[in-house]
Amino acid sequence: MRILVVEDEEVLARAIVEWLRREAIAVDVVHDGEAALERLAANDYDVLVLDRDIPRVHGDEVCRVVVERGDTRVLMLTAAAAVRDRVEGLALGADDYLPKPFAFVELSARVHALLRRSRPAAPPVLSRAGIDVDPARRTAFRDGAPLPLANKEFGVLAELVRARGTVVSAEMLLEKVWDEHIDPFTNVLRVTVMKLRRKLGEPPVIETVPGVGYRIP
Template sequence: MTVRILVVEDEVKTADYLHKGLSESGYSVDVAHDGLAGQQRISDEHFDLIILDVMLPGMNGWQLLQFIRSRWQTPVLFLTARDAVEYRVKGLELGADDYLVKPFSYVELLARVRTLLRRGPPRETQLFGVGDLSLDLVQHRAMRQGQRIHLTNKEFALLHLLISRENEVLSRTFIASQIWNMNFESDTNVVDVAIRRLRAKVDDPWPHRLIHTVRGMGYMLGLEP
């Protein structure tokens, strides 16, 4: 499977250089030229590694790294002209996996990329809990107030997606792409039907709902709508 790398870099020449070099090294490379664009790509797609500049328009690298670490453990390599020790320390303390200063050698960059990718993906959280609902990925078991909830594989995957992004509104298109690996047309009701069936098992037997509809936007799971 092709490794996907996202480069978030506002210097066009540097971004093009990285795109060309990493693509020739066999990676699938995407580029975002500002922090907000990078945030959107990271929210919508899966990447195996993120190469991130610090000084970015819209949202700087520190802020984008904090956003990433609040949700995922994707390896992040900071690539920046900020070479002071305090900047390196800050980047690492915020959760960066490596820090390379510009100007850089492509050979060194490639070696660091390969090292980060060899570490493999971090172990995913195996237990999730919201209120009186719990989800155990290892035992493939959902429980609420101590009672087992019997789910189909798709229902379990849908609940996992919702609970792993607690209090985050997920669009129907995003849910469809993650669960069915397809981009459904906006008028389809496949997601609505799946949510309705999941609610019948997860919410209906109990007084407090956890799966909420956000009108015009999508669905979320949390204690508060």
């Protein structure tokens, strides 16, 4: 899961990013519409958290571009709470609308709802090979026993379970679980998978496909 936050209030932007990263979501952040369009052209995002009133390129125009592409869900933020403003935002094609100020728990709930809509229909709890992962509640179990996972371990496991037996490349895992600042040549993924395997216990469930990536068959 990877999202882009576009918010010109840097303190608020930082708080949103920190909150979502605690939930094992990879988050990039920019502070104006021009930078947002550049990131959207370079990367694939599941959800865009978009402040409507941003400099350089207005949030309305950013929303129009994203809607035309049709591959990213849009959660629009604004300080204007009037019904007319909400209707205008949704009329632009935004999938959801959240007026400021908002509770971070509501923000994350709406992001998770959009993440589910951005993918093919899947049950709220993902299951494979005796493993159950609930992305919304951020819980994971193997054969009924809870798994005490760090954020990145949880993110990797969720992506592997979600893949339903297909191979997930190392590049895709880095893109979905980490953010744009990750060094593509780092060994952080290998170390995370090693720790995850240890916590999952026996018998081994994560298979390495040499030169390709990982899967849970």
